[in-house]
Amino acid sequence: MSPAAIRRFQLGRVGTAEERDTLPLGEERALQSAGAAFHALADTMPQIVWSTLPDGSHDYFNARWYEFTGVPEGSTDGEGWAGVFHEDDQPVAWKHWSHSLASGEPYEVEYRLRRHDGEYRWMIGRALPIVDEAGVIQRWIGTCTDIEDQKRISLQNEVLSQELSHRIKNIFAIISGLISLTARTSEAFAEPASKLKERIAALGRAHEFVRPHTEKSRPSVGEVTLAALLETIFETYPAFSEGRIEISGPQIEVDSKAATPVALVFHELATNSMKYGALKHDHGHVRIDIEQNENEVAMRWAETGSAGRPDEEPEPGFGTRLIDIAIRQQLGGTFQRKWTDDGMTLDMQVKRSRIAATG
Structure with missing residues (x-):
């Protein structure tokens, strides 16, 4: 047959x-x-x-x-x-x-x-x-x-997420506007206002990166990884486009809750480096190395090409306290700064459960 x-x-x-x-x-x-x-x-x-x-x-x-x-x-x-x-x-x-x-x-x-x-x-x-x-x-x-x-429930959730994201972006814009308005009425507030607006802008970029996206908007931001988030934070810095900020390490998918503290930490480090550290000099360089194990994510910020150790340890300012809050409280980690002959390193260890998306 x-x-x-x-x-x-x-x-x-x-x-x-x-x-x-x-x-x-x-x-x-x-x-x-x-x-x-x-x-x-x-x-x-x-x-x-x-x-x-x-x-x-x-x-x-x-x-x-x-x-x-x-x-x-x-x-x-x-x-x-x-x-x-x-x-x-x-x-x-x-x-x-x-x-x-x-x-x-x-x-x-x-x-x-x-x-x-x-x-x-x-x-x-x-x-x-x-x-x-x-x-x-x-x-x-x-x-x-x-x-x-x-499918219908998913579409409804997507619409709600997009509306919430839009409102959050509007809040960022309103806060920046209020800061600018206040700075114009108080000359003493002008410099702090400029720094505050920069921090808010960094948060806005982080939010744009991790917010819910449609199929059309997703390709513009790429994968939601820690390295990609850092690239988003640094894209406004000339040193990054010049190749003087390098990032290496595994592709760790970052949780949306971790985006805010990560953005604040690395924005502060880059800004300080531009004003006082390696990135202030044309030959200065920053390398960020990322490693992970079962429990922790380790991140090293290493500057080279600056004047090296200062004569006196600088007094902790607002930026240092902000980094401390972000790493210790929000990411459940620790950090240690060390001065070298031509720069500075900052070693950070944070809980993997706080920074990595679990799906």
Whole structure:
């Protein structure tokens, strides 16, 4: 008996009289029983269940498919099923399906299917190959699961997140405006106001980096990693574009709650270096090394090319106290500053659970 005939028996389709005559009676009953059991099981499932031949031609849909689509039984065999797909989703679905057929890899893709009343609903389609002892694909068994409600909830959450992010950005702008207005009425406040606005701007860049993004806005900021966040903080510093600030280390995905203290710490370090340290000089250089283990993330800020150790240890200012609060209280870590012959190093160890996103 041909493989196609055996497949018909496996699906509970009796086949031609000639095919029945060439199959031993016991094997015929076993194949028909297996097909009937598969149908009964598939029809009890809440998902749409389907199967295809090795070339991808559909040859079976369970009762849920016909209830959902309202199409006549058998009308979507072969490639007829494509007619119920939303036309915008067909290219991606075909691309994934063709790849799975060629490679034998599992199939998974989201698309919209037209319901019997004309409404399109989001589905997640999955399929796995059934192989024989030699590893040759005999057929594909797949499902379609309705995810329309999850999609709507996700969209609502995205809209709320975008609105919240927009309002936070407005708050940053209002605070900066108030600072500028106050500085214009008080000459003594002008210099502190300038520093405060710079810090707020650093927080704004950090917020823009870690805020919820749409598919359109996400590529503009890239991956949400610690190194990428630091690059975002430093992008306004000329020394960074000149290659005098280098960052090395593993790609650690940073949690949104860690963005604020990280932004404040490294903004203070860069600003101080520009005014008093290595970055004040054309040949000055800063290297940031990041390491991690199971419990901690270590970050080293190393300046070279400056005058080295000052004659007297500088008195802790607001920036130093800000770094202390950010590292010790918000990131649960410690830090130590050391002066070298031509610069300064600051070693920071923070809790990995405070800085790394856990998914």
